[in-house]
Amino acid sequence: MSTVTETLHHDDDHHEHHAPPAGIKRWLYTTNHKDIGTLYLWFAFIMFLTGGAMAMVIRAELFQPGLQIVEPHFFNQMTTVHGLIMVFGAVMPAFTGLANWLVPMMIGAPDMALPRMNNWSFWILPFAFLILLSSLFMEGGGPAFGWTFYAPLSTTYSGDSTALFVFSVHIMGISSIMGAINVIVTIFNMRAPGMTWMKMPLFVWTWLITAFLLIAVMPVLAGAVTMVLTDKFFGTSFFDAAGGGDPVMFQHIFWFFGHPEVYIMILPAFGIISQIVPTFARKRLFGYASMVYATASIALLSFIVWAHHMFTTGMPVFAEMFFMLATMLISVPTGVKVFNWVATMWRGSLSFEVPMLFALAFIVLFTIGGLSGLMLAITPVDFQYHDTYFVVAHFHYVLVTGAIFSIMAAVYYWLPKWTGKMFDITLAKWHFWCSLVSVNVLFFPMHFVGLAGMPRRIPDYALQFADFNKWISLGGFAFGLSQLIFLALLIKACRKKGEPVSDQVWEGAEGLEWEIPSPAPYHTFETPPVIK
Amino acid sequence: MAQQEYEKYYVPDSSPWPIVGAVALFLIAVGAGNFVIEQTKGTSGYGGYILIAGFATLIFMLFGWFRNQIHESMTGLYSAQLGRSYRQGMAWFIFSEVMFFGAFFGALFYARMIAIPWLGGSGNNGATNEVLWPTFQAMWPLIETPGGTKTEAMGWYGLPLINTVILLISSVTCHFAHVALEENKRGRLKLMLGITVLLGAIFMSLQVEEYIHAYQEMGLTLQSGVYGNTFFLLTGFHGLHVTLGAIILFIMLLRIFKGHFTPDDHFAFQAGSWYWHFVDVVWVMLFFFVYIL
Ligand code: HEM
Numbered sequence: 016m017s018t019v020t021e022t023l024h025h026d027d028d029h030h031e032h033h034a035p036p037a038g039i040k041r042w043l044y045t046t047n048h049k050d051i052g053t054l055y056l057w058f059a060f061i062m063f064l065t066g067g068a069m070a071m072v073i074r075a076e077l078f079q080p081g082l083q084i085v086e087p088h089f090f091n092q093m094t095t096v097h098g099l100i101m102v103f104g105a106v107m108p109a110f111t112g113l114a115n116w117l118v119p120m121m122i123g124a125p126d127m128a129l130p131r132m133n134n135w136s137f138w139i140l141p142f143a144f145l146i147l148l149s150s151l152f153m154e155g156g157g158p159a160f161g162w163t164f165y166a167p168l169s170t171t172y173s174g175d176s177t178a179l180f181v182f183s184v185h186i187m188g189i190s191s192i193m194g195a196i197n198v199i200v201t202i203f204n205m206r207a208p209g210m211t212w213m214k215m216p217l218f219v220w221t222w223l224i225t226a227f228l229l230i231a232v233m234p235v236l237a238g239a240v241t242m243v244l245t246d247k248f249f250g251t252s253f254f255d256a257a258g259g260g261d262p263v264m265f266q267h268i269f270w271f272f273g274h275p276e277v278y279i280m281i282l283p284a285f286g287i288i289s290q291i292v293p294t295f296a297r298k299r300l301f302g303y304a305s306m307v308y309a310t311a312s313i314a315l316l317s318f319i320v321w322a323h324h325m326f327t328t329g330m331p332v333f334a335e336m337f338f339m340l341a342t343m344l345i346s347v348p349t350g351v352k353v354f355n356w357v358a359t360m361w362r363g364s365l366s367f368e369v370p371m372l373f374a375l376a377f378i379v380l381f382t383i384g385g386l387s388g389l390m391l392a393i394t395p396v397d398f399q400y401h402d403t404y405f406v407v408a409h410f411h412y413v414l415v416t417g418a419i420f421s422i423m424a425a426v427y428y429w430l431p432k433w434t435g436k437m438f439d440i441t442l443a444k445w446h447f448w449c450s451l452v453s454v455n456v457l458f459f460p461m462h463f464v465g466l467a468g469m470p471r472r473i474p475d476y477a478l479q480f481a482d483f484n485k486w487i488s489l490g491g492f493a494f495g496l497s498q499l500i501f502l503a504l505l506i507k508a509c510r511k512k513g514e515p516v517s518d519q520v521w522e523g524a525e526g527l528e529w530e531i532p533s534p535a536p537y538h539t540f541e542t543p544p545v546i547k
Numbered sequence: 548m549a550q551q552e553y554e555k556y557y558v559p560d561s562s563p564w565p566i567v568g569a570v571a572l573f574l575i576a577v578g579a580g581n582f583v584i585e586q587t588k589g590t591s592g593y594g595g596y597i598l599i600a601g602f603a604t605l606i607f608m609l610f611g612w613f614r615n616q617i618h619e620s621m622t623g624l625y626s627a628q629l630g631r632s633y634r635q636g637m638a639w640f641i642f643s644e645v646m647f648f649g650a651f652f653g654a655l656f657y658a659r660m661i662a663i664p665w666l667g668g669s670g671n672n673g674a675t676n677e678v679l680w681p682t683f684q685a686m687w688p689l690i691e692t693p694g695g696t697k698t699e700a701m702g703w704y705g706l707p708l709i710n711t712v713i714l715l716i717s718s719v720t721c722h723f724a725h726v727a728l729e730e731n732k733r734g735r736l737k738l739m740l741g742i743t744v745l746l747g748a749i750f751m752s753l754q755v756e757e758y759i760h761a762y763q764e765m766g767l768t769l770q771s772g773v774y775g776n777t778f779f780l781l782t783g784f785h786g787l788h789v790t791l792g793a794i795i796l797f798i799m800l801l802r803i804f805k806g807h808f809t810p811d812d813h814f815a816f817q818a819g820s821w822y823w824h825f826v827d828v829v830w831v832m833l834f835f836f837v838y839i840l
């Protein structure tokens with residue numbers, strides 16, 4: 016593997032860099048990829064708790080049939096904003112935060128390629144979500160049309176706050192595009208000598224491809240919200256058949272963004288798992304090259320499957336067939352990945368530290384989500400499942416036990432490198448086991464109520480679903496509470512409590528980031544290492 | 548790989564401009580949102596003022612940020628590697644713009660090839676037509692919508708053709724300006740870039756003329772169905788980009804008069820000229836798909 020030949024402890028040999036300014040200015044003005052990574056990660060975590068609080072409202076209402084706690088209109092706002100926050104405020108910024116922290120350290124770069132723009136991309140986000148959240152308090156309420164904002168719900172039937180929703184999505188998009196440009200340019204242009212493409216850690220590879228997807232589809236989302244804005248406020252009829260438009264066209268444009276978007280939320284997770292599993296199996300990753308090609312083909316295929324979200328809209332049969340087959344094709348490279356992780360563990364000397372626990376949970380539970388996805392991909396079957404809780408179960412398995420678990424695995428894996436101290440392992444284990452059990456109580460029964468026909472996004476339901484929903488809600492509350500353990504652990508870690516760790520931290524860890532000191536110095540690789 | 552390529556990469560010290568930029572975008576988003584609501588409901592409020600404050604902050608930020616950057620560049624802090632970062636960043640930004648226009652072209656094609664024929668009853672959509680608007684005939688340009696709004700189609704000869712020629716010539720002059728810069732012929736550079744900016748301005752004024760004509764004489768407005776929608780949003784966003792591109796090139800011209808840029812170090816100029824060529828290509832697509840076909 017790669018080795019660093021140049022001296023790594025050059026904390027003291029830089030002249031024009033001063034120590035970071037103290038206080039709030041450090042965070043407002045920073046150009047340091049590690050600071051910005053930390054900002055992204057904390058922001059994502061706060062958004063995760065905020066969106067989680069909304070999920071608690073949803074589950075409280077659904078605890079029993081009938082309407083008891085919130086108005087249906089408010090319930091719709093909760094499902095909508097919960098989705099938007101989790102997608103754009105929690106998962107995506109968390110991955111960007113990880114990219115900020117890790118990509119430069121993994122490829123031996125002094126920082127991100129465009130450090131000031133990096134700071135700009137971060138600071139747009141809190142403002143964007145301030146707008147989105149405060150629109151909940153407007154007259155007529157916040158957005159209530161689902162995170163997918165289908166026309167005409169978002170045009171004819173929405174409130175004034177739609178205008179603020181549109182512009183907040185616009186600036187979120189600007190932030191993501193700038194963030195993605197930064198990642199892609201860093202990887203293209205900042206690799207240390209000898210860090211050839213096929214030596215790059217998989218986290219870097221998956222982020223490179225994710226960044227490409229982001230730059231390709233975030234502008235399409237911007238186009239979609241713009242058309243919603245003009246349809247609602249300026250009398251255009253893109254999504255109105257009376258003027259020659261078509262509400263189904265909205266769905267095509269949205270999902271052309273939306274499906275690659277779901278891969279944006281899972282490809283970095285694949286990268287993380289591909290870093291963690293070899294470490295704790297003490298073996299090289301099985302099939303490195305096939306992992307790279309699988310990632311690339313998933314990304315390319317993700318552009319031609321979008322209409323699997325629209326099987327029930329009345330597309331021509333040929334289109335239904337095409338999108339069904341293309342979707343099922345994506346399972347092949349996805350399967351390659353799962354196979355490779357398992358093959359990496361095969362006959363490895365496994366140990367089960369906390370990051371590995373999360374990674375293993377990821378592999379099993381993400382696969383469940385992938386399999387339910389495969390069921391949904393079958394057109395005639397989807398006619399039955401579409402818009403039921405089965406879909407909700409599917410995407411929460413891939414997103415919560417997939418994307419979110421991978422983020423937690425990543426935090427536990429690299430946190431000691433960031434702080435220089437081992438986190439509180441007891442708390443971490445509590446966090447893992449509580450989350451693992453509760454998340455399955457929360458999402459697994461959704462498959463059953465979904466198959467039995469319970470529709471999603473409705474504040475009330477038929478009596479026969481009552482028992483399952485009670486369990487789902489209890490699981491939900493337990494999962495929510497479990498995250499407070501994580502909060503406690505993180506606060507403790509940031510206050511630098513705990514045992515100091517070695518540079519390598521984990522016995523089997525390989526890669527540039529494990530060769531620099533722990534905690535990682537403020538500036539690393541100011542002169543690039545030479546990789547053999 | 549030459550070792551020199553890896554001379555120290557310039558990592559700027561902390562800078563106040565990004566957060567100023569974030570505040571600017573915040574004000575723009577809040578202002579624009581409220582402004583739109585106030586305009587369409589006829590209520591009064593502060594949306595417009597917040598929007599203006601946002602743009603002012605943005606301009607202030609761009610000014611400060613670029614001044615920093617020009618200063619750094621002129622004092623030789625930049626390396627070839629950093630130059631590559633900027634160029635690649637610009638290239639990916641342009642790619643994102645391509646995708647943005649792609650969304651609206653997609654809407655145009657979908658409306659034209661799928662939505663309107665279906666409304667007219669093609670394929671197995673006979674019932675759609677029969678039940679919703681039995682008298683509706685599929686056509687493009689859609690000069691009568693299913694709902695009955697009538698309008699006229701914009702021809703491609705006349706102003707649009709002249710504008711096409713203007714933009715194409717400007718693309719060529721922009722290229723000549725670049726060549727002149729690389730050959731260090733400053734006089735030619737100023738002339739060619741000046742012509743480019745001027746052509747951009749003429750293009751925009753003709754475009755405004757065309758809009759006035761469309762609104763006042765043809766009844767082609769933003770409200771006249773999906774033909775007018777795609778027409779105005781595509782040409783409108785293109786026009787915004789031309790304006791922006793012309794402003795960028797104008798600033799480059801000012802900098803050239805101040806003696807900035809050398810034959811082998813002129814990233815800002817190059818970015819502006821890439822942007823200009825991109826805007827041209829979009830126009831050619833527009834001319835074909837919106838006007839001619
Ligand atoms: C094995 C690969 C996958 C397949 C075959 C698949 C298939 C599908 C299908 C057919 C639907 C539409 C269901 C319906 O609305 O009737 C769907 C929904 C969804 N999928 Fe997947 N999926 C896969 C992986 C993923 C991954 C990796 C993610 C995200 C990380 C994801 C996120 C979602 C989301 C968020 C929705 C619901 C969107 C909504 O309507 O709100 N899927 N999936």
Ligand SMILES: [Cu+2]
Nearest residue numbers: 274277323324
């Ligand atoms: Cu999908």
